[in-house]
Amino acid sequence: MLVEFDSIPEDAKVWIYPSSRKFYANEIDEVEQKVKNFVKTWKTDSENFKASYKILHNRFIVLAADHLTTTLSNKDIDASVAFILELQETYKVALLDKMNVCFKQGKYIQYKELKDFKKLLKNKAITAKTIIFDNLIATKQEFENHWQVAIEDSWYGRFLR
Numbered sequence: 001m002l003v004e005f006d007s008i009p010e011d012a013k014v015w016i017y018p019s020s021r022k023f024y025a026n027e028i029d030e031v032e033q034k035v036k037n038f039v040k041t042w043k044t045d046s047e048n049f050k051a052s053y054k055i056l057h058n059r060f061i062v063l064a065a066d067h068l069t070t071t072l073s074n075k076d077i078d079a080s081v082a083f084i085l086e087l088q089e090t091y092k093v094a095l096l097d098k099m100n101v102c103f104k105q106g107k108y109i110q111y112k113e114l115k116d117f118k119k120l121l122k123n124k125a126i127t128a129k130t131i132i133f134d135n136l137i138a139t140k141q142e143f144e145n146h147w148q149v150a151i152e153d154s155w156y157g158r159f160l161r
Contacts, residue, residue, distance in 0.1 A: 001040075001047070001050055001051070002039050002040045002051060002052065003050045003051070003052050004052060005053070005054050005062075005064060007050070008051075008052050008064045008065075008066055008140055009066055010139065010140050010141040010144075011139055011140070011141065012065060012067065012139065013066075013067045013072065013138065013139065014062060014064045014137060014140050014143045015062070015063045015064075015080065016060055016061070016133075016135040016137065016147070017061040017062075017063075017084055017095040017135075018059060018060050018095070018100065018102045018133065018135050019059045019060070019091075019093045019094070019095055019111075020093045020095075021093055021111070022057070022058045022059050022109075023058045023091065027091060028055070031055065032055050034087065035053050035055065035061060035087075038080075038083045042065075042076065042079065042080065043065075043072070046070040048069045048070045049065070049066070049069070049070040050066040050069065050070075051063065051064060052064045057109050059102070059109055060102075060133070061087070061095065062143065064140055064143075081096070098136065099113065100112065100113055100114065101114055101132065102133040103117075103130050103133065103151070104130065104131040104132075104148075105130070109133075117156075117159070118159055121151075121159055121160060126151070127151070128151050128157070128160050129150050129151070129152065130150065131148050131149065132148070132150070132151050132154050134146060134147055134148075134149060134154050134155065135147075
């Protein structure tokens with residue numbers, strides 16, 4: 001069942017899918033409707049299942065599921081990945097590539113391959129204080145408190161040495 005994101009418990013499972021580009025203004029409503037429809041029908045075999053989503057910065061798709069009241073099976077996870085793959089194909093974006101990095105640069109959000117990110121650090125084009133999006137977080141609590149952090153406070157900090 002689709003619920004408001006704020007009503008999802010802190011220990012709920014979260015998946016973050018960063019897009020390789022911003023969704024265009026003419027795409028975002030359609031993307032949001034597709035995500036909403038997916039979440040509504042994600043796990044219809046359980047009345048207790050609660051899930052939600054957010055689309056942030058026209059770039060990040062965040063899915064959240066209360067996996068404690070209803071266990072997510074491999075089939076349920078596969079369904080979400082199949083849906084994300086479908087979005088990738090439809091909009092010609094990368095959403096599943098975890099080897100890319102998203103960070104703030106002024107008012108813009110950059111999406112770079114890890115090797116290019118390391119070069120930016122080496123060349124001091126970005127610093128330890130640059131805000132990074134840690135898309136590997138796993139719970140709503142982590143999402144709310146540790147998704148946007150300075151590079152030095154994230155696992156990316158190891159590239160500063």
